[in-house]
Amino acid sequence: MTTTATLPQLQCESDVGIATVPLASEGAFASWQGDIPERFRTLGGPELVERVREARAALGQRAVVLGHHYQREDIIQFADRRGDSFDLARYAASHPESEYIVFCGVHFMAEAADVLSAPHQQVVLPNLAAGCSMADMAAQPDVLGAWRELAAEFGGTEEIIPVTYMNSAAALKSFCGERGGIVCTSSNAGRVLAWALERGRRIFFFPDQHLGRNTAHAMGIPEREVSLWNWRLPSGSRGGLSTDELRRSRIILWEGHCSVHQRFSLTQVERARAQHAGVRVVVHPECRAEVVRHADAVGSTAYIARYVEEAPAGAVLAVGTEINLVSRLAKENPDKTVFCLDPVVCPCSTMYRVHPAYLAWVMEELAEGRVVNRVQVPEQQKEHARVALQRMLQLA
Numbered sequence: 001m002t003t004t005a006t007l008p009q010l011q012c013e014s015d016v017g018i019a020t021v022p023l024a025s026e027g028a029f030a031s032w033q034g035d036i037p038e039r040f041r042t043l044g045g046p047e048l049v050e051r052v053r054e055a056r057a058a059l060g061q062r063a064v065v066l067g068h069h070y071q072r073e074d075i076i077q078f079a080d081r082r083g084d085s086f087d088l089a090r091y092a093a094s095h096p097e098s099e100y101i102v103f104c105g106v107h108f109m110a111e112a113a114d115v116l117s118a119p120h121q122q123v124v125l126p127n128l129a130a131g132c133s134m135a136d137m138a139a140q141p142d143v144l145g146a147w148r149e150l151a152a153e154f155g156g157t158e159e160i161i162p163v164t165y166m167n168s169a170a171a172l173k174s175f176c177g178e179r180g181g182i183v184c185t186s187s188n189a190g191r192v193l194a195w196a197l198e199r200g201r202r203i204f205f206f207p208d209q210h211l212g213r214n215t216a217h218a219m220g221i222p223e224r225e226v227s228l229w230n231w232r233l234p235s236g237s238r239g240g241l242s243t244d245e246l247r248r249s250r251i252i253l254w255e256g257h258c259s260v261h262q263r264f265s266l267t268q269v270e271r272a273r274a275q276h277a278g279v280r281v282v283v284h285p286e287c288r289a290e291v292v293r294h295a296d297a298v299g300s301t302a303y304i305a306r307y308v309e310e311a312p313a314g315a316v317l318a319v320g321t322e323i324n325l326v327s328r329l330a331k332e333n334p335d336k337t338v339f340c341l342d343p344v345v346c347p348c349s350t351m352y353r354v355h356p357a358y359l360a361w362v363m364e365e366l367a368e369g370r371v372v373n374r375v376q377v378p379e380q381q382k383e384h385a386r387v388a389l390q391r392m393l394q395l396a
Contacts, residue, residue, distance in 0.1 A: 020045030020074045023357040032353050033129040033373075040357040045074065048356040052078055055363035063366055064098035065359075066091065066113070068105035069301045070322040070351045075104050075359060084301045085109040086166050086185045089116050090393075092123075100124060100366050103375075104354050106132045110375035111170040115385045123375045124366070126358035130350050132167055134286075137256035138207030140171045142231045146254075147175075149238050150204065153246055160252075161196035162204045164388070165189075165211060167258075172206070174381040177388035184392060186285050187300040189215040191395045197250065206254030210261070214285045214292045216251050225250040260348050261286035264320040268341040269294050272318040281341070282307045283320030291320060301325060308333055322348050 023029055024041040043051070056063065056078065066088040067079030076082055081091050085105060092101040093116040101123045103110040110125040117123060151157045162181035164172045173183050180199065184192035193215055196203045205212040209228060216226050227249040229239030238246065239255075246252070264287045272279050282297040282304055292298050297307055301321060308317055313335040319326045320341045330338035358373075365372045377385065 023355050033127045036361050040361050048360050051360045052363055055367045058367040061097050063100040064095055065102045069325045070348050071104050072324050074356050075354055089113040093117050106130045106350050108135045111377050114375055114377045115382050122371055124362050124373050125375050126362050127353045128373050130353040134207055134256050134258045135168050145235055159201040160204050161200040163196050165208050168207055170377045170381050170385050173385035173388045177384035182391040183388045203251045207256030209253040209255055211285050212253045213289055228253050228255055230255050258286040260322050264291050264341050266290045276316050279316045279318050281318045287320050
């Protein structure tokens, strides 16, 4: 009989916490935002901590610091609130007393906060190079081109509802808002797709194919009614889909994915079950379909956190999501064994770009009355993006 052994909580550098090294010593710094003043590049962890704390104390309630679940510990320690992208944007919008919203996350999250915040609030992203590879897979020109091809195929788009995942640029949220569409999160995707299918025959869903496919499956939509649009093909290729495939599709998925969640595999799930009796597997819906369908539970980052917290003492939990969240859950639930499904997966590389040196820089500038790294969505985009987000809010 298989027995449960004590596990090293994680097999990644997050196991012991990512040490704060000077920014200049970061191997990938050359691809990060380079115009940070020279004086911040050689500061070590303790000095950066002290400088951030001093700047925060000087700002008081004028600034709120938000930390996404996937941020490393040397950033999350400063967060007034931690959560997923939508929760954080909504939290910022509900705190009008904060003139500055410092969003420790990636670019699309800061954009959403700017869309939902009050006119007097300014959103700051510590490192403007902190993007999202999934969001980048759905560029506005490519989506507009695909929309035109769909219009040509179906003689118009009146019966096609565009749905974009929260993990997308504000321009695409605006695209959806202007065309009768909506935004979804990983926690409400089922409700959003049901809403869309009440209003049209088909859904055009981007940028994450896995969330769309897994949600469609959970809703009982047959696989033959779900198609995948390959945006990398030349214009006029109809995403590589035949007329028959398009005509029978109720959901047309964009060929995008999360580079972290796509790493999880069915082999990892099977290995966890073989090695640990009674293990419970909980994964994010951005994982591949075969991983999701063999897990015990599936849900957003907030759902995963609740699932682990509410598990009984002694539970063994294999988690399929970004390593910083898994590491934090392991440390906060010492009465359980919590480990990552992928023994070598490491932090989201773009989240990792929010180094404490950038946070110290933007906070000190704010304390001196200067705003750097402001993220500001154009007013026309903001108007339509807010429409799409408000539609989603009504379903939340």
